[in-house]
Amino acid sequence: MQANWLEALVRLLDEAQRVFVFTGAGISTRSNIPDFRGPQGIYKDRSPVYFQEFVASEASRREYWAFKLEGYGAFRDAQPNAAHHALVTLEKLRKLNLLATQNVDGLHQAAGTSHERLVELHGSNRSVECLECGRQESPERCMKEFEASGEPPKCIACGGWMKPAVVMFGQGLDMGRLRKAQACSRAADLVLALGSSLVVTPASDLPLAGVQAGAKYVIINQGATPQDRLATLRIEGDVVDYLAAAVARL
Ligand SMILES: [Zn+2]
Missing domain, CATH: 3.40.50.1220 (TPP-binding domain)
Known part of the structure; x- marks a missing residue:
């Protein structure tokens, strides 16, 4: 210094x-x-999933949750x-x-x-939210369910799609x-x-x-x-x- x-x-x-x-x-x-945008950043090797794709396609939801599950341990333990x-x-x-x-x-x-x-x-990776009713919870349940089934998790209140409570590419x-x-x-x-x-x-x-x-x-x-x-x-x-x-x- x-x-x-x-x-x-x-x-x-x-x-x-x-x-x-x-x-x-x-x-x-x-x-x-992990730094997502820097020289060693994760986005160097994979293209981001846009919000519009997440809403429209099952394959994109699966891809996004797989990406989030990959980084989950690091975020949870930091x-x-x-x-x-x-x-x-x-x-x-x-x-x-x-x-x-x-x-x-x-x-x-x-x-x-x-x-x-x-x-x-x-937003924050420390919670997930429902796209339909806005219900928030900690990511634990969704991560476990996705890890076990490979199916994008749904809201326990209304059945809407859950997503990490972060601003995605394509979202304002x-x-x-x-x-x-x-x-x-x-x-x-x-x-x-x-x-x-x-x-x-x-x-x-x-x-x-x-x-x-x-x-x-x-x-x-x-x-x-x-x-x-x-x-x-x-x-x-x-x-x-x-x-x-x-x-x-x-
Ligand atoms: Zn809901």
């Missing part, structure tokens, strides 16, 4: 009162969550790391306005970030979640973009809403982002190291 970057981060966090945090895959790498915990501390210090994440691993929730301070923009983001995140970003005095390459829109526009409204801006990521020139502080490195060290000093 570079001492001057850490000092600057501590100072900005210390001064801030309403922090908007935006997180991407980089915050969960050290929790052994534990939050020091960066997830540091963001919980930030909330306890009453500095966290909102945490919006692109991740579907549920690790912010697992670490203890409270429901009203958390927006999971792309939930507008309610997006608006809440936009409003909190605009109200922030400090925006942190953590472990995101900031290329997947419209999610990656969220930090900009706060920056354009006058917030200071910290980007911590491994690799360049298109928003680097807007940053008050740009830290090239692992978010877990810097964030945990900085929050421990508040």
Whole structure:
């Protein structure tokens, strides 16, 4: 870690009162969550199932559930790391306005970030939902049934198709979640973009809403982002190291 970057981060966090945090895959790498889009990403070798295909075709439902079952063990067993915990501390210090994440691993929730301070923009792999009645449950039953029968699982209440409660390719983001995140970003005095390459829109526009409204801006990521020139502080490195060290000093 570079001492001057850490000092600057501590100072900005210390001064801030309403922090908007935006997180991407980089915050969960050290929790052994596979990166779906990176160079070793799963989508390198298989094409994604689109929502419209899932609704229309039994073969696509089977393909999607097979893909989800493959990753299920890793998601179920993953534990939050020091960066997830540091963001919980930030909330306890009453500095966290909102945490919006692109991740579907549920690790912010697992670490203890409270429901009203958390927006999971792309949903969560920690629950499944019925396409008909919206009923949600934990994935255990559906995964077991699919593993045993190879048949896409159905809702126990209405018989509709169940699917992991994540935003699939071809599905739009939930507008309610997006608006809440936009409003909190605009109200922030400090925006942190953590472990995101900031290329997947419209999610990656969220930090900009706060920056354009006058917030200071910290980007911590491994690799360049298109928003680097807007940053008050740009830290090239692992978010877990810097964030945990900085929050421990508040
Ligand atoms: Zn249902």
